[in-house]
Amino acid sequence: MNRKFVLTFARQFGSGGHEVAEKTAELLGVPFYDKDLIALAAKESGLSENLFEGLDEKPTNSLLYSLVMGLQSGSSTYCRYGDVASSDNIFRIQAQVIRELAEKGPCVIVGRCSDYVLRKSENLISVFVRANIEFRTERIMRLYDMKEKPALDHISKTDKRRSSFYNFYTNRIWGSADNYDISISTDRCGTDRAAEIITDFTKDIVDRNC
Numbered sequence: 001m002n003r004k005f006v007l008t009f010a011r012q013f014g015s016g017g018h019e020v021a022e023k024t025a026e027l028l029g030v031p032f033y034d035k036d037l038i039a040l041a042a043k044e045s046g047l048s049e050n051l052f053e054g055l056d057e058k059p060t061n062s063l064l065y066s067l068v069m070g071l072q073s074g075s076s077t078y079c080r081y082g083d084v085a086s087s088d089n090i091f092r093i094q095a096q097v098i099r100e101l102a103e104k105g106p107c108v109i110v111g112r113c114s115d116y117v118l119r120k121s122e123n124l125i126s127v128f129v130r131a132n133i134e135f136r137t138e139r140i141m142r143l144y145d146m147k148e149k150p151a152l153d154h155i156s157k158t159d160k161r162r163s164s165f166y167n168f169y170t171n172r173i174w175g176s177a178d179n180y181d182i183s184i185s186t187d188r189c190g191t192d193r194a195a196e197i198i199t200d201f202t203k204d205i206v207d208r209n210c
Contacts, residue, residue: 003106003123003206003209004103004104004105004106004123005106005123005202005205005206006107006108006109006114006118006121006123006124006125007021007024007028007106007107007108007109007198007202008108008109008110008114008115008124008127009024009108009109009110009114009128009129010111010115010126010127010128010129010162010166010174010175010180011110011111011129012129012130012131012136012155012159013136013140013154013155013158013159013162014136014137014139014140014151014155015129015130015135015136015186015187016129016186016194017110017129017186018034019191020129020184020191020194020198021034021108021110021127021129022034022108023191023192023195024108024195024202025108027195027196027199028106028202028203030105030106030107031105031107031108032107032110033101033108033109033110034109034110034111037094037097037098037109040097040101044093044096091113091169095112095113095117098112098114098117098118099117099118102118102121102123102124111162113165113166113169113170115179115180116166116169116170116172116179125181125182125201125202125205126179126181127180127181127182127183127184127198128175128179128180128182128183129183129186129194130183130185130186131185131187132185132187133152133155134187135186135187136155136187137152140154140155162174163175181201181205182198182201184197184198
């Protein structure tokens, strides 16, 4: 598999989408990027990682919040009004990093509207990972040692944030089948099998287009 494909993952919270993406990257033998994007974007821009983390996948234009996050980091970077301390500019910086990673070669990227950012790339393969609410609730309760109601609230708020972020920056509907090459339910097949299916799907597409 020598082609420069890029595999993007969007995921419902609690579906195990991050785990599926990471396992898929391992099976394909390609770099995996999730939170790494924050460090790369911070390095690219010279801004604090805390600033990127504070606005990560959040559709907010709160300048005050951005400034507070920058000050808390202890960074000497000073962001003035109209400068880069806004979610729009943070998004643009991350989008540029995503494009640069896609140019370098095969990789797996999680979240941050990466499927939309790379929508014009002929080498894009986009994935959405979902699961029913029972599967996700049980998983979050186990992973975060939560009771059922807090777990359900956490799932609802996280999905709403991800959906709002995606819809805000793409004018698309998060999770809509039209936006992805493949959608897979981990409650039906588990995370290991999901990674294997996506790996086989990717290899088939790449081989057909070589």
